[in-house]
Amino acid sequence: MALIFHSNLSKDLSKILNDSNDFNVIIQVGENQNIKEFRAHSVILSARSTYFKSALSTNWITKRNNMIIFNKPNITPTVLEMILKYIYTGELDLTEQKSEDILELLVASDEMLFEELFEHLQDYLINKREAWIKNNYVLVLNSIYNLVSCKELQWVCFDIICANVGNFIISKNFLSLNKDSLYRLFELENFHIQEIVAWDSLIEWGIKQMSKNNHEYNNKNYESLKNMLEDFIPFIKFTKITSEDFYHKVRPYKYVIPNDIYEEVIAYYFIEQPKLYSNITVPRIESKIIKPKLANIIVNWIDEKGAETLRTEKDLLYKFNLIYRGSRDGIDNESFKNEWNDNKKTLVLIKVKQSNKIFGGYSSDGCTSTENSPMFYGNYYGNFIFSFENNEDTRYIKISRNLNSSKTIYDGDITGFNFCWDALFGQEQDLCTNNFYLGNVIEEIETFIIISAFLERLIF
Numbered sequence: 001m002a003l004i005f006h007s008n009l010s011k012d013l014s015k016i017l018n019d020s021n022d023f024n025v026i027i028q029v030g031e032n033q034n035i036k037e038f039r040a041h042s043v044i045l046s047a048r049s050t051y052f053k054s055a056l057s058t059n060w061i062t063k064r065n066n067m068i069i070f071n072k073p074n075i076t077p078t079v080l081e082m083i084l085k086y087i088y089t090g091e092l093d094l095t096e097q098k099s100e101d102i103l104e105l106l107v108a109s110d111e112m113l114f115e116e117l118f119e120h121l122q123d124y125l126i127n128k129r130e131a132w133i134k135n136n137y138v139l140v141l142n143s144i145y146n147l148v149s150c151k152e153l154q155w156v157c158f159d160i161i162c163a164n165v166g167n168f169i170i171s172k173n174f175l176s177l178n179k180d181s182l183y184r185l186f187e188l189e190n191f192h193i194q195e196i197v198a199w200d201s202l203i204e205w206g207i208k209q210m211s212k213n214n215h216e217y218n219n220k221n222y223e224s225l226k227n228m229l230e231d232f233i234p235f236i237k238f239t240k241i242t243s244e245d246f247y248h249k250v251r252p253y254k255y256v257i258p259n260d261i262y263e264e265v266i267a268y269y270f271i272e273q274p275k276l277y278s279n280i281t282v283p284r285i286e287s288k289i290i291k292p293k294l295a296n297i298i299v300n301w302i303d304e305k306g307a308e309t310l311r312t313e314k315d316l317l318y319k320f321n322l323i324y325r326g327s328r329d330g331i332d333n334e335s336f337k338n339e340w341n342d343n344k345k346t347l348v349l350i351k352v353k354q355s356n357k358i359f360g361g362y363s364s365d366g367c368t369s370t371e372n373s374p375m376f377y378g379n380y381y382g383n384f385i386f387s388f389e390n391n392e393d394t395r396y397i398k399i400s401r402n403l404n405s406s407k408t409i410y411d412g413d414i415t416g417f418n419f420c421w422d423a424l425f426g427q428e429q430d431l432c433t434n435n436f437y438l439g440n441v442i443e444e445i446e447t448f449i450i451i452s453a454f455l456e457r458l459i460f
Contacts, residue, residue: 083112103139238268257318294388301314302345347447
């Protein structure tokens with residue numbers, strides 16, 4: 001029988017942190033008037049943290065009087081005190097801590113590779129500090145925008161914004177949002193806003209960012225504003241803006257719009273003929289896996305066009321309705337099949353762990369199970385599977401169309417989905433290609449029902 005005395009061990013280590021005289025590390029944190037030194041022990045820091053193990057190695061350390069001096073100005077004294085408490089005792093009481101400090105601790109724990117602590121802090125903020133997040137979602141987004149592991153908290157903030165877009169877009173909060181977070185917001189399908197309102201707000205936001213960088217906008221200094229807004233131009237559907245609004249609100253800033261796009265919009269207004277340019281019909285898709293430009297490629301494939309074909313307003317528009325997301329609904333066969341819709345155009349997207357690669361499959365008529373047989377083949381024309389190297393990839397894309405209409409979609413007991421007779425199928429949390437499992441564990445999976453704008457008008 002094993003004897004466990006964790007409680008006393010934690011208390012003793014806490015005494016070492018607070019009272020010991022044999023420390024050999026001084027950690028200096030904070031900036032300006034909020035600077036403090038903490039004493040610690042390199043052996044404990046290195047044993048409990050891979051970050052400190054590297055930072056305190058002989059290649060990194062600075063010594064003074066045989067004492068290791070470690071500077072970390074981007075962490076506040078309050079946050080480091082909590083980190084040391086966690087390192088020495090494995091305990092941390094957040095009840096009395098300010099939400100701002102917990103947010104800073106979350107960011108610091110990501111930088112310092114405390115994965116266990118990071119996951120707990122993210123869950124704690126979402127579940128215990130919901131009211132604070134609702135009042136400070138811009139602060140939260142600006143703090144965590146580059147944290148790959150903080151997607152759940154990011155989506156909480158985006159949901160708050162999208163629930164009341166009208167008030168957000170005209171508020172000071174909008175002007176305070178950083179560029180990366182704003183870009184991700186415009187990517188969301190449920191970020192519904194009039195095009196002229198989006199344009200006005202982007203111009204105001206861009207000028208605000210210039211003022212932060214000690215720049216002022218004028219007709220001779222438009223390059224900075226142009227560079228600030230160039231990533232957002234594809235999101236603006238200029239043909240949805242009235243000619244009057246275009247003349248008074250867009251034309252004065254024509255220098256920030258690429259010349260070819262501006263001229264084509266002018267031609268649209270004066271000649272009343274739709275011109276080919278990529279940003280008019282880029283579909284919006286509420287996906288954590290791909291960006292709108294990849295959705296545009298998939299739409300071209302659905303219409304049996306080339307991947308880079310420029311679409312016109314004569315082409316069908318498509319709406320992507322999200323019906324299943326693995327991180328939300330569960331990644332397993334049953335959860336997937338529960339949300340699968342029969343006899344509807346369906347897109348499946350898969351992101352695998354430890355890779356940027358994206359896989360997908362398209363079914364033109366869904367998939368239907370039968371009561372009399374454990375397996376069923378759907379012989380649907382127009383189906384295909386595909387892959388992207390990453391969510392920015394438009395060069396190394398692969399597509400494989402179905403050549404045997406009798407073996408397109410297979411629905412059986414042991415798989416969640418199965419395209420083209422084992423060419424691409426999911427079994428619980430594993431993704432297999434060409435009937436082989438190559439260590440592809442599913443990180444995220446999404447299913448969309450695809451509806452053409454014309455059909456949607458008939459239905460609704």
